[in-house]
Amino acid sequence: MMAIRRQTLVLATLLTPVTLFLGVFFLLPLLIIALFSVLTPGLYGGVEWAFYHWNYGRIFGWADDIIEVYEPIYLQILMRSLGFAALTVLLCLILCYPVAFWVSRLPHRWRMFFLFLITLPFFSSLIVRLYAWLLILKPSGILNTVLIGVGAISEPLEILYTPAAVVLGMVYVMVPFMFLPLYSAVDNLDRALIEASMDLGATRLQTFLKVVLPQTLPGILGGAVIVFIPSVGNFIVPDVLGGAKGLMIGNLVEQQFLSARNWPFGSALSMIVMAVVLAVLLGSMAAAKRKGGQNA
Amino acid sequence: MALLEIRNARRDFVTPEGGKFAALDGIDLDIGAHEFVTLLGPSGCGKTTLLRSISGFETLDGGAILLDGTDLAALPPFRRPVNTVFQSYALFSHMTVARNVGYALEVRGEDRASRERAVAEALEKVGLTGMGARKPSQLSGGQRQRVALARAIIGKPRLLLLDEPLSALDRNLRQQMQIELKTLQNTLGIAFIFVTHDQEEALTMSDRIVVMRAGQIEQIGTPRAIYRHPKNRFVAEFIGETNLFALTIDRIEAGQAMARTAEGLELLLPAGAAKVGDKAVAVLRPADFTLSDQGIAATVTKAVYLGSDLHLFVQPAVGGAEIRVTARDSASAPKEGTKVHLAYDPAAPHVLEAA
Numbered sequence: 001m002m003a004i005r006r007q008t009l010v011l012a013t014l015l016t017p018v019t020l021f022l023g024v025f026f027l028l029p030l031l032i033i034a035l036f037s038v039l040t041p042g043l044y045g046g047v048e049w050a051f052y053h054w055n056y057g058r059i060f061g062w063a064d065d066i067i068e069v070y071e072p073i074y075l076q077i078l079m080r081s082l083g084f085a086a087l088t089v090l091l092c093l094i095l096c097y098p099v100a101f102w103v104s105r106l107p108h109r110w111r112m113f114f115l116f117l118i119t120l121p122f123f124s125s126l127i128v129r130l131y132a133w134l135l136i137l138k139p140s141g142i143l144n145t146v147l148i149g150v151g152a153i154s155e156p157l158e159i160l161y162t163p164a165a166v167v168l169g170m171v172y173v174m175v176p177f178m179f180l181p182l183y184s185a186v187d188n189l190d191r192a193l194i195e196a197s198m199d200l201g202a203t204r205l206q207t208f209l210k211v212v213l214p215q216t217l218p219g220i221l222g223g224a225v226i227v228f229i230p231s232v233g234n235f236i237v238p239d240v241l242g243g244a245k246g247l248m249i250g251n252l253v254e255q256q257f258l259s260a261r262n263w264p265f266g267s268a269l270s271m272i273v274m275a276v277v278l279a280v281l282l283g284s285m286a287a288a289k290r291k292g293g294q295n296a
Numbered sequence: 297m298a299l300l301e302i303r304n305a306r307r308d309f310v311t312p313e314g315g316k317f318a319a320l321d322g323i324d325l326d327i328g329a330h331e332f333v334t335l336l337g338p339s340g341c342g343k344t345t346l347l348r349s350i351s352g353f354e355t356l357d358g359g360a361i362l363l364d365g366t367d368l369a370a371l372p373p374f375r376r377p378v379n380t381v382f383q384s385y386a387l388f389s390h391m392t393v394a395r396n397v398g399y400a401l402e403v404r405g406e407d408r409a410s411r412e413r414a415v416a417e418a419l420e421k422v423g424l425t426g427m428g429a430r431k432p433s434q435l436s437g438g439q440r441q442r443v444a445l446a447r448a449i450i451g452k453p454r455l456l457l458l459d460e461p462l463s464a465l466d467r468n469l470r471q472q473m474q475i476e477l478k479t480l481q482n483t484l485g486i487a488f489i490f491v492t493h494d495q496e497e498a499l500t501m502s503d504r505i506v507v508m509r510a511g512q513i514e515q516i517g518t519p520r521a522i523y524r525h526p527k528n529r530f531v532a533e534f535i536g537e538t539n540l541f542a543l544t545i546d547r548i549e550a551g552q553a554m555a556r557t558a559e560g561l562e563l564l565l566p567a568g569a570a571k572v573g574d575k576a577v578a579v580l581r582p583a584d585f586t587l588s589d590q591g592i593a594a595t596v597t598k599a600v601y602l603g604s605d606l607h608l609f610v611q612p613a614v615g616g617a618e619i620r621v622t623a624r625d626s627a628s629a630p631k632e633g634t635k636v637h638l639a640y641d642p643a644a645p646h647v648l649e650a651a
Contacts, residue, residue, distance in 0.1 A: 195353055196386035198373040201451060202403040207374075210403070214390045 037267035045261035055268035074252065078272065081249040082280070084163065085231035088170040089224045092178035095171070096223070100179060100186040115183070118176050130169060130240040137165055137241070161243025169237040174230070178223040185219020221288055225281060232277055249273055298326035299364065299487050300350070300455060306358035307345055307511075319345040320356070321511030327489065329454070332481050334490045334498040337508035338534070343491045346508075347457050350489065351380050363454065379448040380457040383464075385440045387432040393419075393443050394428030400451035418446040421480065438469045445477075449484060456481075458490045462497060474500045495535045499523065507531050523581075527649050532579045539580045539619050541645075545570050552642060559616035561592065564642045578645040582607070582622040587630065588639035594619065596634045601625065610636065 040052040054068040063070040103114045121129060136142045139156040147153045159165050193215060197207040213220075235250030242248070249269065256266030307320040319342045327333050335343035348354040350361055352373035361368045368376055379400070388396050395402070398415040406414075419425055422442035432440055441461060448456055458477075462470045478501045481488045492498055498505045499519040507514045507522060507530075515527040526532035532540060541563055543555035553567040555576060565578055593613040600607040606629050608621040621638060623629060630636050 190384070190386065192382050192384050192386035193388060195351075195373070196380070196382055196388075196447075197399070197403075199351055199353075199378075199380045200400040200403065200447065201374050202399070203374055206403045210399075211388055215388075217390075 033267045033270050035267075036264050037271045039264050041262045041264045045263065047264055052264060055264045056272075058265065059268065059272065074269065077247060077252055078249050078276065080163075080247075081232050081273075082276065084167055084170065084248060085228050085234075087167050088174055088231045089178075089227045091167065091171045092174050092227050093182075093220065093224065095175060096179045096182050097186075097220075100183040103183060104187040104189075118179050121176060126173065126236060127240070129172075130237060133165075133169055133172065133241060134160065137168075160241065161246060163242070163246050165241040166238045166246040166248070169241045170231050170234060173234075173237060174227045177226045177230075181222035181226065182216070182219045185216040185222075189215050217288065221284070224284070228280070229277055233273055299329040299331075300325075300327040300489075301362040301365075302326070302346075302350075302359070303362070304359035305346065305349060305356050305361060307342075307349060307354060308357050318342075318511040320349065320359075323359070323511075323513060325506060325513065325516070327455075327487055329487055330485055332478065332488045332490065332501055332503045334492060334502040334505045335508060336492060336495060336498040336505050336534070337514075338493055340510075341508040342511040343493075343508050344459060345511075347380075347459055347489060347491050350376075350455070351378055351457055352376050377453055378455045378457060379451060379453040380459060381441075381444050381448045381461045383460045385432075385444040385461075387440055387443055387447075389432055391431075392428060393424070393430050393432065393435070396432065396443055397428070397446045397450055399447060404451075414450055415446075418450040421449070421483070422446045423476075437464055438473070441465065441473065445480070449480075449486075453486065455487045455489065456484075458488060460492055461490075462492075463494070470497070471500075477501060499535070505535075507534060509534075525646055526579060529577060529648060532648065537582050537620055537622075539582065539617075541578045541580070543576045543578055545572055545574045545576060547572060557616050559612070560614045561612050561616055563645060565645050565647055566643060568647065570647070577648045579648060580619075580640060580645050582620040584640050584644040585619070585621045585638045586640070587621070587623055588637050591637040591639035592619075594636055594638055596630045596632055596636060599630065599632055606630075608636075610638065 036047055037055055038051055038053065040048040040050045041055075042048050054063055057063040058068045058070060059074045061070045061072075103111055106114065134141075137160040138144075139158070139160070141160075143159070144153075144156040148156065159168075189212065193211050194207055197211045198204070202210060233250045233253075234248060235254045238246045238248045238251055239254075242251075250273075253266050253269045253273070256262045256269060260266075302323055302325040305320045305323040306318065308316050309319050310316055321342070323342070323346060325333075335346060337343050345354055349356055350368070352368065352371060356369065363377065388399070391399070394412075394415050397418050398411045401411045401414055415428060416425070419428060422445050424439060424442050424446065427435070427439065427443075432443065435443065441464075444461065462473050465473060474497060477488070477490075490497075490501065499522075502519055504516060505519055505522045506516050509530055515522060515531045517525070522531065523535055526535060529540060532538045541555075541557055541561070543557055543563060543565070545565075546554045546556050546562075548554075548567050548570065551567050553565045553570050553576075555563050555565050555578070557563075563578060563580075565576065570576060594610040595613070596608050597611050597618060598609040600609075602625075604625060606623045606625045608623055608630065610619045610621050612619060619638065
């Protein structure tokens with residue numbers, strides 16, 4: 001009896017700091033944003049404490065066209081952000097999956113070296129690395145100079161300030177986050193399962209689809225979620241590489257808070273992003289569970 | 297014609313130090329269509345490499361493996377009419393028992409109804425009727441073993457390869473599975489190649505045992521032949537408990553040779569083609585000796601109780617190595633320090649071909 005009480009006490013002591021920290025610095029701001037999203041924008045920034053549903057009306061189409069104007073562009077930008085994020089997930093997955101297999105088969109020392117390489121980008125600032133991409137992608141940049149030099153193209157490619165540049169940048173930023181959970185799942189895959197499958201007559205493709213993919217699915221889903229969520233709300237990459245056509249919902253929110261000084265509208269946009277991400281997340285988890293259930 | 301013919305199979309591995317060693321060093325072996333053959337040897341002897349060469353997960357550096365006269369070299373593992381029971385079972389944890397068992401048929405594209413029938417039949421064969429809906433994680437070790445077995449036999453292979461499949465089971469279950477495996481092999485009427493380092497398993501189940509060492513075959517024979525007539529010291533010592541005597545033949549009379557160890561211990565051997573003055577190594581199993589009123593004078597140095605039997609370590613009076621003797625346990629059984637005499641049937645000693 002005493003032992004249990006003691007355990008509870010120790011647990012409570014250990015959990016209190018993190019609970020307080022998250023409560024003050026995560027939950028409270030979230031509540032503030034939720035509240036702001038239904039308050040009236042102040043004339044010179046800030047908020048007025050009166051209920052106001054047109055923040056959402058501007059986005060979804062019930063604005064009065066006098067004070068607030070409905071613009072379908074907001075939802076379009078949201079959809080574009082979701083598309084960019086999904087594409088980023090897909091490209092990261094395609095890039096990382098074979099590499100994870102390759103690295104997991106290397107001798108221990110080389111594995112450690114490649115895992116170190118994967119974490120290397122974290123050693124320098126994201127902004128600095130993105131400006132390096134700017135130097136590579138711009139019309140007179142390294143990529144175009146090389147391509148023209150070898151005669152592959154005659155005119156510089158217009159990559160910078162296009163959606164392609166944004167996705168490219170996001171893939172670059174997100175690859176480590178996809179690789180690590182994927183590598184962990186691939187590394188834990190029992191090679192004997194692959195041999196058993198082939199031994200039982202399954203071709204390499206059948207083995208991949210029926211054994212390797214389902215066995216590494218937790219890593220794939222983990223990586224996809226970790227890449228998708230920050231990608232949807234990313235504003236740094238489109239800010240540096242995107243230009244007008246590469247604008248994402250994150251930039252919109254940033255503008256509302258910093259330039260337009262319309263905190264309630266920015267909050268409403270944030271709430272929608274959160275709701276959509278949550279819905280996508282729950283939906284994919286349910287789908288994965290159903291898929292698992294079919295296998296069961 | 298034999299079902300499986302292995303001709304001068306060679307496989308070299310590169311050691312981490314850059315050296316080369318032969319995991320398979322010229323293996324020749326024929327296996328009949330209904331035979332239970334055990335590959336027996338210490339770890340690193342090449343038995344698993346040989347098995348994996350048959351299943352297709354290792355490629356030979358020389359020689360050939362023929363099934364029904366067809367060279368398997370060009371066939372990838374999934375095209376070989378051979379299935380494997382893996383040491384770790386290698387069950388697909390994301391599938392039910394039934395889907396695991398039916399996997400070979402699923403990838404062949406058989407329809408659901410015939411698959412379900414075959415799965416039920418295979419599960420019945422291994423005594424797991426009604427377990428189909430479970431996940432492998434919900435089974436005991438012995439049950440997983442049976443699932444692996446059912447999964448490997450459902451495709452009706454010509455040849456079943458078993459890679460130390462019983463090593464993870466406890467002793468009682470292992471003995472039970474040994475009998476079941478042998479029965480199953482008889483029922484299926486296919487060839488089994490069983491890899492183990494456990495000589496008891498080999499003796500219990502096999503039609504023939506192949507004793508391997510360092511990539512080579514030391515001896516092929518029935519369990520009785522291997523046990524009673526080991527070719528050399530390695531086989532004699534690897535299979536069962538053994539007493540080895542290095543002898544010089546003293547005299548020969550009436551088809552019997554009298555031989556003597558360096559310490560002067562005298563043994564009677566079947567004479568064979570031996571001449572006086574020849575060196576010979578003789579094998580006597582612990583059970584070949586009986587405690588008697590006359591014979592080799594010796595003192596018991598240690599008595600190990602094994603239930604119905606006693607295992608005695610006996611020091612001959614003339615000196616030399618201790619002799620191991622199995623004796624029935626009884627109230628009058630010798631204890632440590634008891635003086636005894638050891639007798640044996642003069643036909644029992646087996647002389648090795650090569651020491």
